[in-house]
Amino acid sequence: HYGTGKPELAVNLALAMAGEGRKTALVDLDIVNPYFRSYERRARLEASGVRVLVTSQGGKADTPALPADIMSVFLDPNLQTIIDLGGDPIGARVLGYYKDRLDQVPYDFWFAVNQKRPENKTPEQVMAYLQETQRLSRQKITGLVNTSHLGSETSLDDILSGDAYVAELAEALDLPLVYTVGERRFQEDLQGQTKGPFFPIDLYMVKPWELGPAEGGLFEWQVE
DSSP states (O other), X not given: OTXXXXXXXXXXXXXXXXXXXXXXEEEEEOOSOTTSOGGGGHHHHHHTTEEEEOOTGGGTOSXXXXXXXXXXXXXXXXOEEEEEEOSSHHHHHHXXXXXXXXXXXXXXXXXXXXXXXXXXXXXXXXXXXXXXXXXXXXXXXXXXXXXXXXXXXXXXXHHHHHHHXXXXXXXXXXXXXXXXXXXXXXXXXXXXXXXXXXXXXXXXXXXXXXXOGGGTOHHHHHHX
């Protein structure tokens, strides 16, 4: 869903993996939400050694096409690839295009849950959405990630509440709770308190209207 925090997680995962010396790529397949795509931090990612593959026209098309060179990520067994997928059934369907390739390689397919989003208020809602995602993507979810947050107003209790909520979902679905995600400022206070391993993140994604043209902001998109 919109507001889940997937692009932020994708960027932080890619930077963490590259920081460990692993050969890393980030594929931006989020054609659903054009305002918060991981493309917006391409320069930082590439400077850290992450290969970035984006939609056509450099990520600025109104109706973006899939990256033409995405198939290359399946050819290098040493490459660790993160795919930032769109957060609704339309986005899930995009992954289905690559079923034949995915079936030939080991992968994890994580489902991010932000308890604070109205679409995730009940376990039944989340499970229905997860099942629809699996059906349209033609892939099995392998784990859940708690990304519960309220943006800049996120509190420690918000993260812990989401952690407990997603842990119950994971148990009901017989899936692992891969991570509980939160800003790095919460790391010390959350030590030993979460059911899922805590993954600290730094915030890289900002609203496009807060960016200037030199940073690839919204106004640059409008004039090109």
